[in-house]
Structures are given as structure tokens and as C-alpha cells.
Amino acid sequence: MYYVCAAFGTLWLAVFGYLFILDRQVKDMGRRLDARLASQDE
Amino acid sequence: MRTILFFLAIGLVVASMCIGLTAGSVQGPKAHPDSPVRNIVYAHVPSSICALLCFCVLLVAAIGYLKTSKESWDRLAIAAAEVGTVFAIVMNATGCIFSHAEWNTWWTPSPRLISAAMLLFLYIVYLILRSSLSGAKQRIARNSSVFAIIAFLNVPMVIISARFMPDIHKASFEFGSNWQRVAFFLGMISTCFLAGLLMWFRTDILSTRARLEREFVN
Numbered sequence: 001m002y003y004v005c006a007a008f009g010t011l012w013l014a015v016f017g018y019l020f021i022l023d024r025q026v027k028d029m030g031r032r033l034d035a036r037l038a039s040q041d042e
Numbered sequence: 043m044r045t046i047l048f049f050l051a052i053g054l055v056v057a058s059m060c061i062g063l064t065a066g067s068v069q070g071p072k073a074h075p076d077s078p079v080r081n082i083v084y085a086h087v088p089s090s091i092c093a094l095l096c097f098c099v100l101l102v103a104a105i106g107y108l109k110t111s112k113e114s115w116d117r118l119a120i121a122a123a124e125v126g127t128v129f130a131i132v133m134n135a136t137g138c139i140f141s142h143a144e145w146n147t148w149w150t151p152s153p154r155l156i157s158a159a160m161l162l163f164l165y166i167v168y169l170i171l172r173s174s175l176s177g178a179k180q181r182i183a184r185n186s187s188v189f190a191i192i193a194f195l196n197v198p199m200v201i202i203s204a205r206f207m208p209d210i211h212k213a214s215f216e217f218g219s220n221w222q223r224v225a226f227f228l229g230m231i232s233t234c235f236l237a238g239l240l241m242w243f244r245t246d247i248l249s250t251r252a253r254l255e256r257e258f259v260n
Contacts, residue, residue, distance in 0.1 A: 003143040007082040007136040008059055011089065014135075015055075015236065018128045022243055029251055036258055 044243070051239050054232035058084065061225040079143040082136055083215065084225055088233035089132040093161060094197055096126030096237060100168075101194045104187035113252060116183040119190060121244035123168050125237050130162040145210060153203035154211035161200055164193040 061084075103119035106112070137158065138148050149155060171189055175182045204211045217223045 003079050003139050004081050007085050007139045010135040010139070011055075011085045011132050014128050014132045015240070018124070018240060022240075022247060025247055029247070029254070033254060 047239055051232065051236045054228070055236055058225065058229040058232045061221075061228055079140065082140045082143075084229045086133065086136040086140060087226070088229045089129045089136065090158070091230065092233050092237040093126050093129040093133050093165075094200065095234065096122045096129060096241070097161070097165075097194060097197050099241070100126060100190050104190040107183055107187045108191075111180065113179075113183075114249070116179075116187075117245050117248040117252070118241075119183075119187065120172065120248060121241045123165055123172075123190070124244055125240045127162070127165040127169065128240070129233075129237060130158075130165050134158060134162050150210060152210045153207040154200070154209050157196060157200040157203045160196050164196055168193060 099122040100119055103115045103122055107115035107119060137155065141150070141155075142148050149159075168186065168189060172182060172186050175185055203209065217226065
């Protein structure tokens with residue numbers, strides 16, 4: 001059972017790891033957009 | 043809409059996992075006939091098929107880019123390569139876990155295992171190539187597309203390796219009952235759905251970024 005849990009855990013870890021990376025990219029894009037908008041306002 | 047689809051995919055994966063964990067034994071390479079370890083196939087096989095399908099999408103996107111030079115093909119190629127890498131990692135990791143449990147070794151140089159490891163390395167090389175090439179975007183996309191088309195040659199190798207060469211890895215497995223068949227196909231559908239959704243998210247992020255860059259430049 002330990003091996004089965006390790007295998008399914010790996011699947012979840014990989015998928016959520018990738019989702020975490022995507023989330024960081026979206027946040028980074030939002031930050032850059034805010035910075036650009038702020039610099040345009042000035 | 044996206045949130046609903048995402049939670050639907052997660053729900054499907056959880057359901058398939060629950061069924062997969064309880065579906066019992068599947069005929070496969072086995073040392074212990076009643077070992078629950080063989081339930082790993084419900085995560086391993088769908089991930090492997092998804093990794094191969096992502097390479098097919100990558101090939102179509104690469105050919106599409108070379109033919110039309112449209113950036114949307116290139117964005118699809120990036121998304122397919124990244125999602126394919128995720129599933130190739132899952133395929134190799136779950137394969138190693140299964141191998142250690144059933145064959146008492148983490149990895150052994152058999153045709154299927156070597157070609158599967160090569161698949162992962164080719165995905166990684168593709169991504170490294172993309173990020174390390176310098177110059178115009180079009181040039182990077184063109185060179186990467188050519189590499190993706192050549193690298194696709196490994197996909198048939200993965201499929202035929204265990205069928206035509208003596209291998210510790212079985213070429214296919216048989217279902218013992220309808221319950222197992224349902225568990226397997228549910229796993230297949232949910233994993234493919236998840237892969238498609240991840241690819242869609244990534245393509246969307248890339249196209250939004252490209253649009254923002256265009257708007258700020260103009």
C-alpha cells in the first residue's frame with residue numbers, strides 16, 4: 001500500500017506543482033501590469 | 043467556467059483514484075498475484091498515454107508553426123511540452139515505484155524503460171533549448187519546432203519497444219473484470235481531461251502575456 005500511495009502522491013505532487021508554477025506566472029504578470037500602469041499614470 | 047472545469051477534472055481524478063485503489067488486481071508483470079501494488083497501473087498507464095499524446099500535440103503545433111508562422115501554434119507547442127514534461131515525470135516516477143515494488147529494482151536498462159526515460163529527457167531538452175536560444179522569437183520558435191519534429195521519432199520507439207524486443211516491461215495487460223475496465227477508462231478520461239485543461243491554462247497565460255506586451259509596445 002505504501003508504494004501505491006507513493007505513486008498516486010507523485011501524480012498529485014506533479015500536477016499541483018505545475019499549477020503552482022502557473023499561479024506564480026499569473027501573479028507575476030499581474031504585478032508587471034500594475035507596475036506598467038502605475039508608471040504610465042506618473 | 044474555468045474553475046468549474048478544473049474542479050470537475052480534480053473530482054474525476056479523485057474518483058478514478060478511489061476506484062483504482064479498490065479495483066483489485068490487474069494482470070501484469072507480477073511477483074505476487076494479489077499485491078495491491080499493481081493498482082499503480084491506474085496512475086502510470088494514463089500518465090504515459092498523456093505524455094505521448096502531448097508529444098503528438100507538440101508535433102502538430104510544430105508543423106503548424108513551420109507552415110503558417112502563427113504565434114498561436116508556438117504557444118500551443120510550449121504548453122504541450124510543459125504538460126508533457128509533467129506527465130513524463132509522473133510516468134517515470136510511478137514506473138520506478140512499481141519497478142521497485144515488483145521487480146526489486148528502481149530502474150533497469152530495458153528497451154521500454156530506456157525509451158520512456160528518453161521521452162522525458164527530450165521534453166526537458168526541448169524546454170532548455172527554448173529558454174537558452176537567443177535572437178528573434180521567430181527564430182527560436184522555428185528551431186524549436188524542427189527539434190520537436192525530430193524528437194517525435196522517439197514516440198513510436200516507446201510504443202513498439204516492448205512489443206518487438208524482449209523486455210521486462212509487459213507490452214499490454216488484460217482486465218480481470220469489468221470493474222477494472224471501468225477503473226482504467228475512468229483514469230484515462232480524467233487524466234486526459236486534466237492534461238487538456240492544464241494545456242488550455244498555459245496557452246491562455248501565454249496569449250494574455252503576448253497581448254499585454256503588444257499593447258504596451260504600441
